[in-house]
Amino acid sequence: MTVLRAQGLGKKYKRKWALTGCTLEIEAGHVTGLVGPNGAGKSTLLNIASGMLEPTTGTIEVCGGTPGSGPEQLAKVGYVAQSTPVYTGLTIEEHLRLGAHLNPRWDDSLATKRVERLGLDPKQPAGKLSGGQRAQLALTLGIAKRPELLLLDEPVAALDPLARREFLQDLMESVAEHGLSVVMSSHLVNDLERVCDHLVVLVASEVRVIGDVDELLASHHRLSGPRRDVETLPSDQHVISAKHTDRQTTVLVRTEAPILDPAWTVAQIGLEDLVLEYMSNPAAARPALEVLR
């Protein structure tokens, strides 16, 4: 089942396009990481998916409906904005009350237990919370609403490394417990690697790579060997990037088949390097021939 399907999605702010021609499908039941450089359109995409923004062009379907189209649709999709907003004047308890009032599917025991487990004082005003606690509170509201799909826009961006780890750990537990789909954006691959089983690399609103993290890691190889023209590589090896020194050539290829050429030294590549290679080589999606020039 597809939880998010976008077709030629675009968003124009005044004169600037923040997202153009974005087409992608995200499967249900996964934690999908959305990575890309700043300005790639990650936030815009998530904002459109949650119904916060209206697309200028294209269509989007989230959990089988148009984002923000009505209460049924809103109930299905949870969204935590990048700034993890909370009402500073309201206490944690009042936030939970707010959630209970505004969501028919609200899971009160989940919310209360979660707040308790996080060690937060329910009487404390949300304005006095630390960045990490605020993010946790915002996430609690998102999870206790019991959505089918939870959209998180850079949820850990403002957190220190320890809080970041705790937040993601906690998110993973909740996801496992309640079986919801998650799409979270980040420009830090390290964070995503820990929690995501699917990955979407978005560069200049174009989907560069999409797929299962393990499969991506298994199908990408870093080859190094004596200098040679990458045109001579077998056609089933898609060149993502190539670097040449006087004597040596290093290429990143994507292939399902094993690498048989004994001239190459084959190395696996980490997720972060993989993503960076895709981000820094915008032409990689074109046929291997053109990559060389």
Added chain:
Amino acid sequence: MTWLTWRQFRIPALSVFAALIVIGVVLAITGPELVGRTNFSDQDVLFGGTILVLYLLPAVIGVFWGVPMITRELESGTHSLVWNQTVTRKRWLVTKLGLGLLAAMVAAGLLGWAVSWWASPIDALAATQTDRGMLSRIMPVVFGARGIVPIGYAAFALALGVAVGMVLKRTVAAMAVTLVVIAAVLLVVPNFVRPYLLPPQTMTVAIVGEDITNITGDETGDILEIGVRNPPGAWVLANETVDPAGKAVSPLPDFVQTCVPRPGRDAGPPSHGSLEACMAQLGPHGYQQRLTYQPGSRFWPLQWLELALFLAMTALLTWFCFRRVRHLS
């Protein structure tokens, strides 16, 4: 949604209602003393004060209730929190505007009623006056502080604050613009709209010496115009001298220009009787005084019409807000 809206709105709402209670107590203590009196000159401060409060109320409602309702959410980003609960933006706005409008109209209605009650002995006396000494309740400044029009002002101010907040999205800027627009509307409507809500009546009267209430001249000493007594309690829009052909004249014809001594040229003030008698020469020459006015009996029809006007403007702003909220982000 009602709970959250009330939770966010209760402090500004209760502050205003607390102030209204204080005002109500002051009026309740001083009000009964006014009954049966014929001289209210010692009540100038309270009389002016109650009017001022009724004009401040819509400003406070627009600036401190209407504007922050929207801009505080947009500025702190909490709109993205609340719009992602199982609540449509439409319902969010219905609740905010509904509660805000209700509170605004109740506050203004109560204050308008209390002040109207307190001032009723003064207004009753003013309604019998034919000169310009006391302000009748139909006259511009007092009119807006009596009866039911404050309800319309308050509703309009709230809707305006919300609409401006949605457009500008920043609290301080939206507050300033809201305040300016409210002030402008409350100046324009009494001066340029209210006089014509109902076609004014006209009345042409003979100029009789003892009816002359005022003589106005310019700095050279030319007499520009005179005024005569009004119908009791009326709001006079024009009080002008017309010649036998029915045309308004100003300055007045030469034969009365000598009635008043010129400063520095003639000695001493003229006796009152001779001045009036002198001005009364206008009558035999075929001059008359034409009054254009809204009679005091039109107070309630004008109140209802103006209330309807402001509620219509409120409806228009509300419609705009609902259109706008769909595209807000």
